[in-house]
Amino acid sequence: MDINLLTIIYSKKLARFNTLFLEKYHGDQNFLIMEFVKKLNRAFLPLLLLFSTPLVAQDKEPKTFLFGLIKLDRESEFEDGYWINKWFYTREFAAPVNIIPIEFRYGIGVNGKTTGSASNLDNESFKDDPKKISYDSDVTPISQGIRNIWGPSIEIDVGLINIPHYIVGTSWLNVMSGISYRNSTLYAPAKVPYEDWSTINSSWGDTAYFSPKLNEYLLTTHLQYQPFNNWYLNFRYSYGLSWARFYSLEADTWESSPSGRGTSAAGAAGIRFIIDPGKSNRFTVGLDFRYSYTKIHTIKDPLELTPINRFDLSNYGLYFTLSAFYGGNKTSGDRAKRHYYRKDYIEALKTFRTFIAEYPSHSNLHRAKKYIQDCEFKIPYVLMEQGLVLERKGKTQKALNKYQYALTKVRNDTIIDEMLSGRINQIALLWMIEAEKLLHEGKYVRAYNLVKLVSEFSNEGKREIQRFKSWVILGEGKQYQELGFIGRAMQKYTEALEMNADLIYEVKSLQYKAGIQMAKLATKADEFEEIQLAIYALEYARDLAGGIGERNEKLLFDLNKKLESNDNYKIRKIIDYKMNLGRLDVLSTRSKNLAIGQTLPEVESLLGSPHEKILGKSGQNEEEQLWIYFTKAGSLYLTFDKYQLFKIEKL
Numbered sequence: 001m002d003i004n005l006l007t008i009i010y011s012k013k014l015a016r017f018n019t020l021f022l023e024k025y026h027g028d029q030n031f032l033i034m035e036f037v038k039k040l041n042r043a044f045l046p047l048l049l050l051f052s053t054p055l056v057a058q059d060k061e062p063k064t065f066l067f068g069l070i071k072l073d074r075e076s077e078f079e080d081g082y083w084i085n086k087w088f089y090t091r092e093f094a095a096p097v098n099i100i101p102i103e104f105r106y107g108i109g110v111n112g113k114t115t116g117s118a119s120n121l122d123n124e125s126f127k128d129d130p131k132k133i134s135y136d137s138d139v140t141p142i143s144q145g146i147r148n149i150w151g152p153s154i155e156i157d158v159g160l161i162n163i164p165h166y167i168v169g170t171s172w173l174n175v176m177s178g179i180s181y182r183n184s185t186l187y188a189p190a191k192v193p194y195e196d197w198s199t200i201n202s203s204w205g206d207t208a209y210f211s212p213k214l215n216e217y218l219l220t221t222h223l224q225y226q227p228f229n230n231w232y233l234n235f236r237y238s239y240g241l242s243w244a245r246f247y248s249l250e251a252d253t254w255e256s257s258p259s260g261r262g263t264s265a266a267g268a269a270g271i272r273f274i275i276d277p278g279k280s281n282r283f284t285v286g287l288d289f290r291y292s293y294t295k296i297h298t299i300k301d302p303l304e305l306t307p308i309n310r311f312d313l314s315n316y317g318l319y320f321t322l323s324a325f326y327g328g329n330k331t332s333g334d335r336a337k338r339h340y341y342r343k344d345y346i347e348a349l350k351t352f353r354t355f356i357a358e359y360p361s362h363s364n365l366h367r368a369k370k371y372i373q374d375c376e377f378k379i380p381y382v383l384m385e386q387g388l389v390l391e392r393k394g395k396t397q398k399a400l401n402k403y404q405y406a407l408t409k410v411r412n413d414t415i416i417d418e419m420l421s422g423r424i425n426q427i428a429l430l431w432m433i434e435a436e437k438l439l440h441e442g443k444y445v446r447a448y449n450l451v452k453l454v455s456e457f458s459n460e461g462k463r464e465i466q467r468f469k470s471w472v473i474l475g476e477g478k479q480y481q482e483l484g485f486i487g488r489a490m491q492k493y494t495e496a497l498e499m500n501a502d503l504i505y506e507v508k509s510l511q512y513k514a515g516i517q518m519a520k521l522a523t524k525a526d527e528f529e530e531i532q533l534a535i536y537a538l539e540y541a542r543d544l545a546g547g548i549g550e551r552n553e554k555l556l557f558d559l560n561k562k563l564e565s566n567d568n569y570k571i572r573k574i575i576d577y578k579m580n581l582g583r584l585d586v587l588s589t590r591s592k593n594l595a596i597g598q599t600l601p602e603v604e605s606l607l608g609s610p611h612e613k614i615l616g617k618s619g620q621n622e623e624e625q626l627w628i629y630f631t632k633a634g635s636l637y638l639t640f641d642k643y644q645l646f647k648i649e650k651l
Contacts, residue, residue: 077342078343079342079343081341090228091226091227091228092334092364092367093332093334093336093337093364093367093368094328094329095327095331095359096162096174097162097224098165098326099159099160099161099176099325100176100178100222100324100325101158101326102156102157102158102323103157103323104155104321104322105155105157105288105319106152106154106319106320107152107155107317107319107320108151108152109152109315109316109317110149110151110315110316110317111151111186111313112132112144129314132311132312132313133311134309134310134311136307137200137307139196139197139200139204140196141193142193143193147187147188148188148189148190149186150186150187151186153182153184154183154184155180156181157178157179157323158178158179160176160177160220160222161178162175162176162327163175163177168363173223174222174226174328175224176221176224177219177221178220179217179218179219179220180220181215181218183216184213184216184315185211185213185214189210189211189248190209190210191208191209192209192247194206194207194208197307200307201307204307207249208247208255210247211247211248211254212313213244213248213254214243214264214313215242215244216240216241216242216243216264217240218238218239218241219238219239221237222234222235222236223235226328229274229277230277231273231274232271232272233269233270233272234268234272235268235269236266236267237267238264238267239263239264239266240264241262242263243261244259244260245259246258246259246308247306255305257300257301257302257303258301258308259300260296260298260300260311261298262294262296262310263294263295263297264295266291266293267290268288268319270286270289270319271286271287272284272323277329282324282326282328283322284321284325285321285322286320286321287318287320289316289319290317290318292317293313293314295312296310298310331355331358331362332352332355333359333368335351336349336350336351336354336355336368336371337371340371340374343382345375345379345382346375348371348375349372349375349376352371352372352375356372377413379409380406383402383403383405383406384406384416384419384423386402387400387402388423391423399423399427400427403427404424406420428454428457428458429460431451432460432461432464434450435448435450435454439471442475444471444474445475448465448471466499469499470496470499471496471500473495473496474492474496474503474506474507477489477493477496478510480492481510481513486514489514493507493511493514534559535563538556593606594638596645596646596648598644599644599645600640600644603645610629610638612628613625613628614626622643623640623641623643624640624641624642625640625643626639627640634650634651635651
């Protein structure tokens, strides 16, 4: 079992024991019992503090091999699945490529069939396939060598649009559709065997070269897969119609007849490198391997110039590509995922929410929501781990802040909720133990402030705050008593006892000491209030102790006699009060007749003697005086210089 859990269990049982014990002996005056309870608590405080030290995961040392030359971290800094995502899903939330306005391709291809192996390319690797040309009669076939089947090709794609994106919102794979044009010829076409052909049909006997020139118009579709930001793989399929001319008499000159038409299909695979990945309008260069199959199955030969009734061309080509496109940039979703796999779930969560707001119809929106759920689940655990590290460093307040913040992030996870609540309760327990320690040391204010802090996040603090407040008030009473303000001290003791009945023994003890202290001062008591307080203190002390001694009893008797001799004190004070009120009325009326320049005797005859008189130069100069009169409306300040009134102030 976790030692922290044992600590919590023990502390709760100890608190329960104290409660039951005090309930049983509440009101008992046996101080030995109370001292036993206190000593019991003090004895177990070090044990609790020892066991309550947060047990957090220590920093894991890396696993080493070859005497430390190779080090492997025990725990990866990346989230599980990092490498799979890096290689296969790094652009999962990228914006789609919207349009490719144009793509240009130029390459060299070979007509015929392949032989041999790719590892041993030579003159026999490609050769003509005589079966691809069909004749009307038994004639000598055209003999094409390796040099006769090679030729250049130009392709242009225009208006490639990501139609599926606009229909269903797909983003992870760009499907671009548009139209293509292709033109292809041969470098060195083979000569037709016109000498043999002319014996069969004289119209076949003209000198000519078999040089198919193809013009193809195709519908094309590109599939783009972009695992990284700087390049992507491109797969292309095209299908359409083709037109061909058969013969050329010389270079770059083709006979218009005969001609043919048919169908053409082509597939290609290649790679594209993005030249400027940061821009919205970007360009690529790349390389494609292309295979096409063209069937010229309809021959138009009105002059009957050829025995060929159809031919098929299988073409293998390697093409250099150049294109421009719009879109395809990474989004905030990709940035969010980068934060996620680096275990920065808080930033990832915030960025994923930004992504959803920016791309509400993205095809992988459901994936973003799944990441958000995962972040919401993991964030409390991360915050708790951070809190544990702070606890280990002794930064308990910061750890508490982490735990409290983590609790606000919990979503339907009772496990982490209980774990966080347990850590918070443990901090509350530690602080309450520390508060009790401070209380026992007489540091009441510090103990109360600590409990007040605990009360902000723990019910235990809320339950105990009044008790600790009572000790603060008790301490204030002690201070008053030490300074000799016995009356104020008695008030504080009464207030503390009303707040906490368990202080009965401490309060009685302090009140008894106050009574004895007051008895020592009672011999000097002359004023009515002092005499009354001294009598009260002596009588209270006698009630507490069952007696105050012969000397103090005589003192109490004398004080009562002194009080009886002053029975008219209150009456005298009332008379003096009323007479003073009358004088104040006179002062208020006569003060209106004051004038600057009046002498001291003139003012005194008008207002009477002042209530206070202050001489200048520290009481040595009678020429400069300040007279103060207290009236109903306030205070009247009269300043004299050289025995004459020169300033009148009413406050």
